[in-house]
Amino acid sequence: MDPLVLVLIVAGIAAAFCWITSLITHETSWIDRLWSIVPVVYVWIFAGAALTSGVDATRLIVMAVLVTAWGVRLTFNFARKGGYTGMEDYRWAVLRSRMTSWQFQLFNLLFIVLAQSALLVLITLPAYVAWQHPVPFTGWDAAFAVLFAGFLAGETVADQQQWEFHRAKRQAGGTLGPGFLSTGLFAYSRHPNFFFEQAQWWVFYALGAAALVADGGSWLNGTIAGAVGLTILFIGSTIFTESISASKYPAYRDYQRSTSMLVPLPRRRRRAAEPA
Numbered sequence: 001m002d003p004l005v006l007v008l009i010v011a012g013i014a015a016a017f018c019w020i021t022s023l024i025t026h027e028t029s030w031i032d033r034l035w036s037i038v039p040v041v042y043v044w045i046f047a048g049a050a051l052t053s054g055v056d057a058t059r060l061i062v063m064a065v066l067v068t069a070w071g072v073r074l075t076f077n078f079a080r081k082g083g084y085t086g087m088e089d090y091r092w093a094v095l096r097s098r099m100t101s102w103q104f105q106l107f108n109l110l111f112i113v114l115a116q117s118a119l120l121v122l123i124t125l126p127a128y129v130a131w132q133h134p135v136p137f138t139g140w141d142a143a144f145a146v147l148f149a150g151f152l153a154g155e156t157v158a159d160q161q162q163w164e165f166h167r168a169k170r171q172a173g174g175t176l177g178p179g180f181l182s183t184g185l186f187a188y189s190r191h192p193n194f195f196f197e198q199a200q201w202w203v204f205y206a207l208g209a210a211a212l213v214a215d216g217g218s219w220l221n222g223t224i225a226g227a228v229g230l231t232i233l234f235i236g237s238t239i240f241t242e243s244i245s246a247s248k249y250p251a252y253r254d255y256q257r258s259t260s261m262l263v264p265l266p267r268r269r270r271r272a273a274e275p276a
Contacts, residue, residue, distance in 0.1 A: 003045050003046050003048075003049035003128070003131060004125075004128055006045050007042045007045050007046070007121060007124070007128075008121065010038070010041060010042070010045070011038065011042070011117055011118075011120070011121050014034055014038050014117060015113050015114060015117035017030070017034075018030040018031045018034065018112075018113050018117070019108070019109060019113045022108055022112075022113070025086075027086070027088040027092075028088065028089075028092045028108050028112050029083070029087070029088045029089050029092065031112055031113060031116050031117065032078070032083060032089055033078070033083060033084060034120075035074070035078075035116075035120065036070075036071045036074035036075040036078060037071060037075065038120055039067055039070075039071065039120055039123060039124050040064075040067050040068050040070075040071040042120070042121065042124040042127070043060075043063055043064045043067045043068075043124050043127045044064050044068075046060055046063075046064075046124070046127040046128055046130070046131045047060040047061055047063070047064040047127070049131055050130075050131050050134060053134075055134035056134050056135070056136055056137070057134070058136070058137040059130050059134075059135075059137050059141055059207065059210075059211055060127060060130050060131060060134075062137070062141065062145050062207075063126070063127050063130060063204065063207055063208075064127070066145060066148050066149070066152075066204070067124070067204070069149075069152060070152055070200060073152065073155070073156055073159075077159045077163070080163070081163075090244075091237070091240060091241065091244070092112070094244060095107070116233075119226065119229050119230060119233065121226075122223070122225050122226030122229055123201050123204070123226035123227065123229075123230055124204075124226070125208070125222075125223040125225075125226055126204055126205045126206075126207060126208025126209065126223045126226070127204075127208060128208075128223070129208035129209070129211055129212055129221060129223055130207065130208050130211040132211075133211040133212050133214070133215040133217070134211075135211055135214040135215050136214070138210065138214055140206075140210040140213075140214075141207060141210050141211075144203050144206050144207045144210065145207070147203050148200055148203040148204065148207075151196045151199040151200045151203065152196070152200060154185070154192065154196040155192075155193050155196035155197055155200070157184075157185060158184075158185045158186070158192040158193035158196060159193050161181065161183075161184040161185060161186065162181055162186075162193065165181040178249060178251040178252075178255075179248065179249035179251070179252075180245060180249055180251075180252060180255065182255055182259070185264065186259075187259070187267060188259070188260065188264035188265060188266065188267065189259065189260050189261070189262055189263060189264040189265070190238075190242070190255065190256065190259050190260065190261050190262075191238055191261065191262055192264055194234050194238060194262055195262045195263055195264065197234070198227070198230055198231050198234055198262075201226065201227050201230050202227045202231075204227075205223060205224055205226065205227045206219075208221075208223055209221060209223075209224075234262075235262075238261060238262070242256065242261075
């Protein structure tokens with residue numbers, strides 16, 4: 001069986017599970033609970049297909065190990081925030097309040113469940129390219145693997161800084177000026193964890209493209225749709241998240257003006273007031 005067929009079957013089962021459970025429990029974060037799990041399964045399906053076919057599976061094993069490390073870290077971070085204890089993403093509650101019941105259920109089915117389930121397949125398809133082109137592991141692959149690990153480490157640091165800030169905020173009774181994290185990595189990016197998350201999947205695309213290039217192909221191929229789609233999703237989600245933050249914290253507007261949204265950059269200086 002073509003491993004992509006098996007991946008699509010698993011994805012269909014996962015999507016059906018998320019939709020049905022959202023109807024039963026009346027909360028829509030089930031896809032969030034599978035977000036860090038199903039991509040690991042998909043990539044290992046491609047790696048397993050390479051191993052059983054007797055071809056050089058080095059690249060795919062490296063890709064699977066990297067995605068497994070990504071999944072373990074993200075699952076741990078999601079679990080410690082209560083993601084597996086029935087807590088729903090606060091943004092869904094905000095959207096639910098702005099829609100009628102049938103509008104939100106349609107949004108739940110088409111976007112929360114189907115679109116995001118499809119995206120989780122798309123971001124793993126570079127592994128399918130690597131399966132189709134089982135060429136020897138190269139220096140490019142090693143460099144991309146190290147880069148992926150570096151971005152994974154950056155996201156780990158950012159999430160830990162955010163965790164420590166919110167823990168201190170809870171200990172202070174729910175208020176800790178200015179109300180949001182703006183130090184550490186967050187002094188250079190308003191969402192460094194989002195940046196590192198997207199960067200990892202762009203590097204994952206590059207790993208698949210490297211196999212195609214080594215086999216006489218191009219760096220550009222259709223599986224780039226996964227990385228592009230993830231970036232679009234994160235940008236849209238970030239804009240929505242920041243609209244909520246700006247409405248809660250008066251100082252957030254100044255933070256937006258001085259600090260890059262995603263890519264870590266030196267903080268911009270505020271313009272000096274013009275003389276009277």
